[in-house]
Amino acid sequence: MPNQDFSNAKKLPPYIFGQINLLKQQARLHGEDIIDFGMGNPDQATPNPIVEKLIETVKNPATHRYSQSVGLPKLRKAIKDWYSRKYNVDLNEELEVVTCMGSKEGIAHLSLATLSPGDNVLVQSPTYPIHSYGVVIAGANLHSITLKDDTDKFLVDIEDAIKRSSLKPKMIIINFPSNPTTQYVSIEFFQKIVEIGKKYDIWIIHDLAYADIVYDGYKAPSILEVDGAKDIAVEFFTLSKSYNMPGWRVGFCCGNKELVQALIKIKSYLDYGTFTPIQVAAIKALNDCDNEVSEICSMYERRRDELCNGLNRIGWSVKKPLATMFVWAKIPEKYSKLGSLEFSKLLIEHANVAVSPGAGFGADGDDYVRFSLIENEHRTRQAIRGIKNFLSMEI
Ligand SMILES: Cc1ncc(COP(=O)(O)O)c(C=O)c1O
Structure with missing residues (x-):
């Protein structure tokens, strides 16, 4: 066997988002409709x-x-x-x-x-x-x-x-x-x-x-x-x-x-x-394309409002961001001991909602999950209903 001491690749930790992606795929294979706020990957067409x-x-x-x-x-x-x-x-x-x-x-x-x-x-x-x-x-x-x-x-x-x-x-x-x-x-x-x-x-x-x-x-x-x-x-x-x-x-x-x-x-x-x-x-x-940029920004603003207002309404207190296509949400008290990866897994399993665990951005992020605003307002409302049900469960 040739030498497998691939030192540069070894320096990189396992990709934490990979575990979430796997769970997402498995849930979808079982016919679940996963609402995906995971990756910061814009969903709309280029102008x-x-x-x-x-x-x-x-x-x-x-x-x-x-x-x-x-x-x-x-x-x-x-x-x-x-x-x-x-x-x-x-x-x-x-x-x-x-x-x-x-x-x-x-x-x-x-x-x-x-x-x-x-x-x-x-x-x-x-x-x-x-x-x-x-x-x-x-x-x-x-x-x-x-x-x-x-x-x-x-x-x-x-x-x-x-x-x-x-x-x-x-x-x-x-x-x-x-x-x-x-x-x-x-x-x-x-x-x-x-x-x-x-x-x-x-x-x-x-x-x-x-x-x-x-x-x-x-x-x-x-x-x-x-x-x-x-x-x-x-x-x-x-x-x-x-x-x-x-x-x-x-x-x-x-x-x-x-x-x-x-x-x-x-x-x-x-x-x-x-x-x-x-x-x-x-x-x-x-x-x-300055006008197109303004339209894209307005779209994210509407999604931000839908998501933040919805989460706050169901008792998950989040701050509305002044910028970016993300909502950085502190894990609700009840689940705070789990850490962001385990909490994200529960969200997929019980709310059909995928987010990015905060730990993927450094240990300092482990008390948070990140929502990317890549789902439309209708799907965002559906996600809020799923999260509301999950938060009311005894888990
Ligand atoms: C802060 C930040 N920098 C850079 C990038 C990468 O962007 P690009 O598509 O230009 O590689 C991203 C993508 O999410 C980002 O959030």
């Missing part, structure tokens, strides 16, 4: 103008060749314009912009390009898994910093962790509005964290995946709006959520040119870029 642009472009055989890993020049220009229009941020599209095959790919490869074994990295927790596991795959030391509601305390904890480290951290990875916790911040938060990054010479990676999924008048800031942020920070964005394009695999990373160039370099060895027609359609999305 028509974007699809039409793809169809038009794919008919040109010249687009079937290898594309450009760094991104088509016109796409990088559209990204520059998007930042200028939305955030009044000026970018050099030659040096400070790179497109990615989805932001998950970009975040993982930025870690691989910039981190070495022995480097320390501070990562917000709970968080979207690639923020932590990109660091682990790169062989660096992951240092999770818990964030529970209080962003001022989080900043203090970050600074404490820096001061206490025998080896100064190289990088901080953050995500606001956050998946899974839905935590949001103001520009002052970014000013303070950039100040910390500059004081201690530490890179900051910010993931702005939910830039457009915001409610009740809240506007999610970009870290690049902070004066001088580009000296130490980059920001990732994805078209997956704002434009219902999760399967298309297109996102980008902008800001500090040393970090952007490191990502460009490693990607030039690893990929030939997102398929050209998809990049052309992404230009259409960024330039011309």
